[in-house]
Amino acid sequence: MDWHRILTYWGLSADNGDEISIARLRDAKRQERVGKVTIYEIAKQAGVSVSTVSRVVNNKANVNEKTRKRVLALLEKNNYSPNVAARGLVTQSSKMIGILLTDLRTTHHTEGIYYIQRELEECGYCFLIINTGRGDEEKAQSVKVLRERQVEAAILIGSTFQSEAVKEAIATYMPTIPVFLANGQIDLENCYSVVADDQHGVYRAMEYLSRRGRRCPAFLVDYHTPSNEAKERGFRDGCAHFFPHSPEPIIREAGTDVAAYAASARELLTSHPEVDAIIASEDVIAAGVLKALNEEAISVPGRVAVMGINNSALAELVSPSLTSLDNRLLDLSITIAHNLRSVLQGKEAAKNTLVSATIREREST
Numbered sequence: 001m002d003w004h005r006i007l008t009y010w011g012l013s014a015d016n017g018d019e020i021s022i023a024r025l026r027d028a029k030r031q032e033r034v035g036k037v038t039i040y041e042i043a044k045q046a047g048v049s050v051s052t053v054s055r056v057v058n059n060k061a062n063v064n065e066k067t068r069k070r071v072l073a074l075l076e077k078n079n080y081s082p083n084v085a086a087r088g089l090v091t092q093s094s095k096m097i098g099i100l101l102t103d104l105r106t107t108h109h110t111e112g113i114y115y116i117q118r119e120l121e122e123c124g125y126c127f128l129i130i131n132t133g134r135g136d137e138e139k140a141q142s143v144k145v146l147r148e149r150q151v152e153a154a155i156l157i158g159s160t161f162q163s164e165a166v167k168e169a170i171a172t173y174m175p176t177i178p179v180f181l182a183n184g185q186i187d188l189e190n191c192y193s194v195v196a197d198d199q200h201g202v203y204r205a206m207e208y209l210s211r212r213g214r215r216c217p218a219f220l221v222d223y224h225t226p227s228n229e230a231k232e233r234g235f236r237d238g239c240a241h242f243f244p245h246s247p248e249p250i251i252r253e254a255g256t257d258v259a260a261y262a263a264s265a266r267e268l269l270t271s272h273p274e275v276d277a278i279i280a281s282e283d284v285i286a287a288g289v290l291k292a293l294n295e296e297a298i299s300v301p302g303r304v305a306v307m308g309i310n311n312s313a314l315a316e317l318v319s320p321s322l323t324s325l326d327n328r329l330l331d332l333s334i335t336i337a338h339n340l341r342s343v344l345q346g347k348e349a350a351k352n353t354l355v356s357a358t359i360r361e362r363e364s365t
Helices: 005-011 020-033 039-046 050-057 065-077 084-091 107-123 136-150 164-173 198-212 224-241 258-271 284-295 329-344
Strands: 097-099 126-131 151-155 177-180 191-196 217-222 250-253 275-280 307-308 323-326 351-353 358-360
Touching: 039 050, 039 065, 039 307, 065 323, 097 107, 097 136, 107 126, 107 151, 107 329, 126 136, 136 307, 151 284, 191 329, 198 224, 198 250, 198 275, 198 307, 198 323, 198 358, 217 224, 217 284, 250 258, 258 275, 258 284, 275 284, 284 307, 329 351
Parallel strands: 097 126, 097 151, 151 177, 177 191, 191 351, 217 250, 217 275, 275 307, 307 323
Antiparallel strands: 323 358
16 A cells, blocks of 8 residues: 555655654554444445545535435444544644643642633543643653643643743743643743732732731741742732731741641741731631631631632631632633634634632631
8 A cells, every 4th residue: 555645645744754654554544443444444335435435524525415414324324433543643633632730639720620621622622631740850751741642732730830841841842832831931932821810819818808907917828839929929018018017927838738737827826826817828728727726716707817719619618618819710721721722723812811810708707
């Protein structure tokens, strides 16, 4: 069989004798024949050419309506489904989107993936999701894996991907593939970002607490990430503007689990009994704070007001229900999906988009 002619027919370059592509196409076509009818057999049964069947499968024009119905009936009768691997080789399209996140246990991130997937799966895309871990070397290696899997685009979830190591990996392995960052930003031509305005959001939260009569706020944070650093800047700016007579901004590391969150809240109020409001960098940290205050019989919000960030489902499950800064995860995720789809269709898309946060007031303040 003249594989060079076939590659040329499907729009691939055969001039350089790309034996690897030829071998891969041969393997894909061999796999297509195992356990199901092939496009060649459908063409034979319908009494038409293979290219006609291909046009029907791909919903292309220039097919007689009677012929189209006959081919469609045979496709349905034989439970035909096209070989995605073979189609990807001949169309230069894998229809696969790569998604990287550092920790699958972070519900805020996995919820964002859910929204993105729902938006893009309607266009026929499937998804390769990789849990990278927090190390820069692991993240860079995961970028390389996405390139090896021939994804059409990549989405990086979380501000921790905003690093020099990841930037270098993208420039090396995916210099022309669209890369979208959720809550992060990398200065490369093929990188796009949609970022929650955490800094201004926390600043407005400080104004809100001041209006509620609070006099000495504190901030609890878990990991040092670009997003958390923006939240901390918002806290410091808010302290300077709305609490000018309070002492130096009180910021504490909260640890990385619920027991540590509760312990950090107890230590905070022991060392700073004047604190009457606590903002946590995540809702789950705020839930740990509420647990500690409940165990110590400290009234919320009477003695201490508590706020979280992310407006997750947890905010409505804890008691008292948690006031939280809503960084509009749904809007952020849908914006990424729409912009990515535009780029893949060859349309213009905003390079950098900023999503404003809003305060969801509940019982804890």
